[in-house]
């Protein structure tokens with residue numbers, strides 16, 4: 001099963017409710033919400049207050065991508081705001097194992113994101129505790145960047161690690177995904193596809209979701 005997670009970073013922030021309704025109706029599986037602090041990444045986006053407001057208008061699962069330093073300070077706040085899944089950047093966690101336990105103890109699903117330069121081996125001793133690994137296929141901080149092709153090898157290697165340990169860990173890929181490259185990313189082993197510009201900058205966003213999903217699926221799945 002291939003899942004589509006639209007990133008609201010590329011949506012019209014003056015009309016977030018409308019954008020969310022659109023992706024819900026288009027059958028998207030979760031909403032990817034990029035939280036940036038201006039320290040871990042050179043950009044600042046939204047925080048728990050906005051997430052809490054959005055939680056009141058939609059039931060779609062919230063996939064919160066924390067690009068912040070010291071994420072351990074804010075986990076409970078994001079859970080209270082309505083997070084269903086929290087992903088932290090491995091590079092931002094001094095005690096990665098501890099923060100994974102912290103997120104799990106709230107009952108939320110847990111993911112760990114790897115920057116393009118971070119090797120998959122970083123996760124060797126925590127992989128069995130995760131629901132998801134997020135392979136960043138751009139350097140985090142901005143939407144609309146170009147997909148870094150080296151990410152494909154990381155996806156393949158992670159898939160092999162997961163299969164070798166017989167784990168049920170999903171691979172999510174985030175950054176620069178579009179109609180032209182989603183199939184090869186899927187073939188490499190990705191399960192969940194984050195797409196911001198490819199959906200929200202399209203003149204026909206509902207169609208864009210449909211095409212992305214079809215292109216991510218194999219012949220037999222279509």
Ligand SMILES: O=C(CO)[C@@H](O)[C@H](O)COP(=O)(O)O
Nearest residue numbers: 140141143144175176196197
């Ligand atoms: O986390 C990030 C960027 O740091 C992403 O979620 C982007 O928001 C994806 O946007 P596109 O590359 O699909 O435009």
Ligand SMILES: [Fe+2]
Nearest residue numbers: 007034065174
């Ligand atoms: Fe993201």
